[in-house]
Amino acid sequence: MNTNQEAWLAPRAAVFKALGHPSRLFIVETLRQKPHCVCELTELIGADTSTISKHLSVLKNAGVVHSSKSGTTVYYRLACDCLSGMLDATESILRKRAESANASLTGSFGATR
Amino acid sequence: MNTNQEAWLAPRAAVFKALGHPSRLFIVETLRQKPHCVCELTELIGADTSTISKHLSVLKNAGVVHSSKSGTTVYYRLACDCLSGMLDATESILRKRAESANASLTGSFGATR
DNA sequence: CGCATTTTTGGCCATTTTGCCAATAAACCG
DNA sequence: CGGTTTATTGGCAAAATGGCCAAAAATGCG
Known part of the structure; x- marks a missing residue:
């Protein structure tokens, strides 16, 4: 497995890795219905806001979700x-x-x- | 997120988690062509046999691959x-x-x- | 049987991930 | 502007992961 192959694999593995955590998978399942803001997802999952925010950041970096700001609230939706x-x-x-x-x-x- | 939801999520997240590592994703991409034995995959990836064996174990437990033994060699193929x-x-x-x-x-x- | 080959398992350590708290940032409201 | 709400970032401790070596299984062969 050479450097080129690794470079090709990394972003693809990152997509699966992002989906490979119960809370993040829950987020994706939830967003399947409709976009949600961070505070709604926090409520549904029952973890700290910062924890959810970081999970969303992982999903976003992998390309799984998009975000859009509306006032102080940020809405997330599936990217694909x-x-x-x-x-x-x-x-x-x-x-x-x-x-x-x-x-x-x-x-x-x-x-x- | 209650216990039931977690129980539902866990095996599904495990599938993605299994795919979320470069070496394991490489294995899956390789098996897409045809079944391979551990030693072939070890050769292709260039890691220790024990490392590859453990990766295959993760993929197998998640339900991503199947294995079949032929003599001393074990062949792995995609489960789906x-x-x-x-x-x-x-x-x-x-x-x-x-x-x-x-x-x-x-x-x-x-x-x- | 004794030996070689292939694979799995156990153990250990380095690295990464996860989740909380605290602090900061960003935007609205009175 | 000062205060409130929403979200992100930094930092830390606990847990999980990944990779190697060594040892053990499992199977075939002479």
Whole structure:
């Protein structure tokens, strides 16, 4: 894995990394409905405002969300419709994982007895 | 964010978290072509075998890859076709990010002088 | 069986991440 | 302007992650 490959990988991994934290994923799921301001997200998650602000900063730097200021409040929204597809894809992955977990419990011949 | 929501989020975040590391993302990109064994991936990435093995373990626990043993060698492959879609989605996200970065540099009137 | 090959696991340390508090910044209101 | 609300930044301690080495499994081969 050379320097060029790493440079190509880094921003792509950053997108997944940003989504790879429960609070941040919750934010993205929430923004799927409609834009929200920091204080609303803070309320919903139940953490310190500064914590949420930093999570939003991670999401923004990765390119996952956009922000727009209106007075003193800042609204965040998803940067790309394609995020819905990504979120849905995890459902397929988890469904398949559940199936194969089941299959290995059941054994090759489906006999549970 | 209550316990139920956290339980729902955790496995989904784990999928993204697994993809959110350059080496692991490289592995997934590589497996997109065809299955590979640990030693091949080790060679391609240039890290210790144990490091790669642990990365693969993370991907496997998240449900991203499957493994099958053949003799002493273990082959890994993608668990879901939907991963291609996820990887492609990052391209859209990064493209949009590049565009908006450009727009903000250019300013509201597109005058760069 | 004894040995080689491939992979996984355990242990350790350096680095990164996370989350809180405090302080600062930005914008509105009276 | 001074005070209030909303958000961001800095700093710190605790927790998690990543990577290497060494050791242990697991499998095939002579």
